[in-house]
Amino acid sequence: MKIAVVRERTDGETRVAATPETVGKLIALGATVAIEKGAGEASRIPDAEYKTAGAEVAATAEAALKGADIVLTVRRPGAALMAGVNKGALVIGGMDPYGNEKDILALAKAGVATFAMEFMPRITRAQVMDILSSQANLAGYQAVIEAAGLFDRAMPMMMTAAGTVRPAKAFIMGAGVAGLQAIATAKRLGAVVSANDVRPAAKEQVESLGGKFIAVEDEEFKQAETATGYAKPMSAEYQAKQAELTAQHIAKQDIVITTALIPGRAAPRLITKAMIETMAPGSVIIDMASERGGNVELSQPNKLVEHNGVKILGLVQGQNRVPTSASQLYARNLLAFIETLVDKKAKVVAVNWDDELVKATVLTKEGAIVHPNIKVDAPAA
Amino acid sequence: MKIAVVRERTDGETRVAATPETVGKLIALGATVAIEKGAGEASRIPDAEYKTAGAEVAATAEAALKGADIVLTVRRPGAALMAGVNKGALVIGGMDPYGNEKDILALAKAGVATFAMEFMPRITRAQVMDILSSQANLAGYQAVIEAAGLFDRAMPMMMTAAGTVRPAKAFIMGAGVAGLQAIATAKRLGAVVSANDVRPAAKEQVESLGGKFIAVEDEEFKQAETATGYAKPMSAEYQAKQAELTAQHIAKQDIVITTALIPGRAAPRLITKAMIETMAPGSVIIDMASERGGNVELSQPNKLVEHNGVKILGLVQGQNRVPTSASQLYARNLLAFIETLVDKKAKVVAVNWDDELVKATVLTKEGAIVHPNIKVDAPAA
Numbered sequence: 001m002k003i004a005v006v007r008e009r010t011d012g013e014t015r016v017a018a019t020p021e022t023v024g025k026l027i028a029l030g031a032t033v034a035i036e037k038g039a040g041e042a043s044r045i046p047d048a049e050y051k052t053a054g055a056e057v058a059a060t061a062e063a064a065l066k067g068a069d070i071v072l073t074v075r076r077p078g079a080a081l082m083a084g085v086n087k088g089a090l091v092i093g094g095m096d097p098y099g100n101e102k103d104i105l106a107l108a109k110a111g112v113a114t115f116a117m118e119f120m121p122r123i124t125r126a127q128v129m130d131i132l133s134s135q136a137n138l139a140g141y142q143a144v145i146e147a148a149g150l151f152d153r154a155m156p157m158m159m160t161a162a163g164t165v166r167p168a169k170a171f172i173m174g175a176g177v178a179g180l181q182a183i184a185t186a187k188r189l190g191a192v193v194s195a196n197d198v199r200p201a202a203k204e205q206v207e208s209l210g211g212k213f214i215a216v217e218d219e220e221f222k223q224a225e226t227a228t229g230y231a232k233p234m235s236a237e238y239q240a241k242q243a244e245l246t247a248q249h250i251a252k253q254d255i256v257i258t259t260a261l262i263p264g265r266a267a268p269r270l271i272t273k274a275m276i277e278t279m280a281p282g283s284v285i286i287d288m289a290s291e292r293g294g295n296v297e298l299s300q301p302n303k304l305v306e307h308n309g310v311k312i313l314g315l316v317q318g319q320n321r322v323p324t325s326a327s328q329l330y331a332r333n334l335l336a337f338i339e340t341l342v343d344k345k346a347k348v349v350a351v352n353w354d355d356e357l358v359k360a361t362v363l364t365k366e367g368a369i370v371h372p373n374i375k376v377d378a379p380a381a
Numbered sequence: 382m383k384i385a386v387v388r389e390r391t392d393g394e395t396r397v398a399a400t401p402e403t404v405g406k407l408i409a410l411g412a413t414v415a416i417e418k419g420a421g422e423a424s425r426i427p428d429a430e431y432k433t434a435g436a437e438v439a440a441t442a443e444a445a446l447k448g449a450d451i452v453l454t455v456r457r458p459g460a461a462l463m464a465g466v467n468k469g470a471l472v473i474g475g476m477d478p479y480g481n482e483k484d485i486l487a488l489a490k491a492g493v494a495t496f497a498m499e500f501m502p503r504i505t506r507a508q509v510m511d512i513l514s515s516q517a518n519l520a521g522y523q524a525v526i527e528a529a530g531l532f533d534r535a536m537p538m539m540m541t542a543a544g545t546v547r548p549a550k551a552f553i554m555g556a557g558v559a560g561l562q563a564i565a566t567a568k569r570l571g572a573v574v575s576a577n578d579v580r581p582a583a584k585e586q587v588e589s590l591g592g593k594f595i596a597v598e599d600e601e602f603k604q605a606e607t608a609t610g611y612a613k614p615m616s617a618e619y620q621a622k623q624a625e626l627t628a629q630h631i632a633k634q635d636i637v638i639t640t641a642l643i644p645g646r647a648a649p650r651l652i653t654k655a656m657i658e659t660m661a662p663g664s665v666i667i668d669m670a671s672e673r674g675g676n677v678e679l680s681q682p683n684k685l686v687e688h689n690g691v692k693i694l695g696l697v698q699g700q701n702r703v704p705t706s707a708s709q710l711y712a713r714n715l716l717a718f719i720e721t722l723v724d725k726k727a728k729v730v731a732v733n734w735d736d737e738l739v740k741a742t743v744l745t746k747e748g749a750i751v752h753p754n755i756k757v758d759a760p761a762a
Contacts, residue, residue: 128543153706161508
């Protein structure tokens with residue numbers, strides 16, 4: 001059973017799908033591991049450390065992939081790379097499945113079984129395999145670090161002989177994994193932190209981190225807040241009141257971080273140009289959804305733009321700016337999944353195609369796309 | 382009594398010597414205040430805010446300075462700028478007095494009374510005027526923000542479903558004002574923080590901020606630690622043992638921030654190239670003394686260099702990266718000093734030349750250099 005890891009080919013991608021720690025554990029599962037030379041470099045993992053962990057360091061991607069039974073990857077690899085792998089090899093990683101159907105079809109035609117880690121069910125057993133959470137957590141941290149770097153003032157309150165410096169006011173829009181870590185990090189740095197979320201039930205989590213939840217707390221809200229399971233969407237009237245409150249709140253903020261991403265869809269617009277123009281010069285906005293169209297009008301992926309003295313950073317894949325931590329967690333996510341896909345005694349790949357984790361994540365198998373969410377309208381070119 | 386503030390002319394200088402807050406208070410002292418257009422821009426203070434506070438916004442530096450009785454500045458101004466001020470006008474600011482004797486002589490010849498805020502005595506009464514402390518505090522904060530931005534990993538310990546991310550290890554060399562704020566900020570961000578200082582008495586301060594003090598704690602150290610007043614220098618034997626311990630400690634650090642500056646002298650060399658080479662790839666060093674020759678071999682002012690995978694930033698005037706906060710505190714420092722230099726009832730400048738604050742800070746007066754620390758060997762060109 002050979003497991004291959006190659007250097008990521010996507011621009012700006014700094015992570016790697018295995019670390020010396022996970023290589024050791026993959027070998028303990030009965031695998032041999034081949035790593036393309038330099039694959040860990042951007043994550044500060046020298047080839048020598050992989051060797052020490054027991055991996056073979058291959059001079060080229062082709063050499064690493066030749067005869068592989070499992071390919072571990074951070075981003076969806078090109079189908080051409082799969083030429084030398086064993087028939088039916090498992091290709092496991094982040095596949096960014098929506099909007100890339102043709103590339104996925106090409107992987108199907110290459111004969112590999114592709115698994116999209118993004119589709120891992122959010123059940124207890126699979127938490128340890130949840131790449132969206134592990135990476136969003138770091139991206140949320142990094143968003144605050146970037147904001148602090150761009151901000152013209154110190155974040156914490158400082159009591160000095162020359163008087164007090166007031167703390168920064170930071171508003172985190174969206175209290176998912178990234179948002180919650182952004183709240184926690186901004187609190188650490190001493191900011192006065194507020195947050196919102198379309199789910200009234202998020203109020204408790206925000207407050208448990210010391211943030212103030214910004215919401216119109218009327219009867220409708222109170223009922224939704226305590227509802228169990230999936231809440232019904234809030235009324236249009238409520239949403240209008242909430243939008244008004246949010247706009248007023250943004251005008252008073254020093255730092256705003258937006259985190260609203262919906263898988264497979266364009267990012268919702270949370271901040272308009274008019275709202276930016278209500279903010280004071282020197283304020284900072286970090287848009288964590290810029291590569292999906294942006295939560296913030298004027299934001300651009302991987303760019304810092306300034307409008308009326310407000311700095312707006314389109315932070316793309318923030319976890320790539322802390323690649324050593326991101327690779328560490330990502331590689332563990334993959335390892336945990338692989339442990340369910342192999343027979344340790346026989347030291348072979350042994351996929352249980354009926355396992356709910358497998359059924360949820362497998363995109364391609366035996367030459368075809370097999371995932372219900374991925375549809376190819378026209379035949380691939 | 383006219384007080385003038387001009388835009389700073391030094392490259393990279395983002396601060397301004399008065400804020401709308403201090404302008405209001407200067408006017409309350411009986412002054413009129415003229416601000417050069419755009420002087421507050423880099424500190425995010427629009428001209429309109431100065432106007433609202435009661436200042437006149439002048440189109441040029443010359444217009445602002447014409448007939449001024451007091452000139453407030455962040456950095457030492459060129460003597461040519463002083464052509465239009467009143468005879469004997471007070472010029473108050475950071476004068477960077479050592480090594481710039483000719484420029485100071487030129488200010489003397491221009492007929493102004495120059496005050497170096499750096500020479501403010503460290504006595505209780507003058508704490509509120511202490512620009513070195515107010516600015517070093519912010520620079521120490523910023524050093525950690527820069528380090529976090531450059532660091533390839535998250536700073537805090539993170540307990541996630543995919544396991545634990547270990548916290549960063551940060552070592553702060555020098556526990557003065559900048560060092561203590563760096564310790565506090567790195568602690569905020571969740572790092573495991575250690576620090577050292579040539580003064581054994583600093584141990585208590587470091588520990589009060591949650592840092593571990595790194596020192597050979599032998600009998601000599603214990604005696605020095607509890608000594609009152611100025612301690613005698615440690616023995617050569619002690620210093621050698623301490624250097625050895627420090628070198629071993631640095632090899633295990635993720636982030637090192639050096640803060641050792643001695644006024645009027647070259648910065649002491651704390652980290653050699655050989656020591657850098659003991660650090661892991663991805664480690665970060667911030668040298669806060671790079672413009673004085675550097676605490677760190679290889680560091681360069683305002684540059685990020687990488688050696689063996691270790692990033693080394695020569696951070697110059699770190700407070701200039703948080704200019705809004707820095708200007709706020711700096712302007713208050715100046716205001717507090719000015720309050721001692723004017724007669725509020727008569728609304729005129731009224732310097733008590735026998736005041737210890739004046740005697741300690743005045744560099745030039747009536748055409749000559751009058752400060753004992755500033756000596757001009759040759760006549761100015």
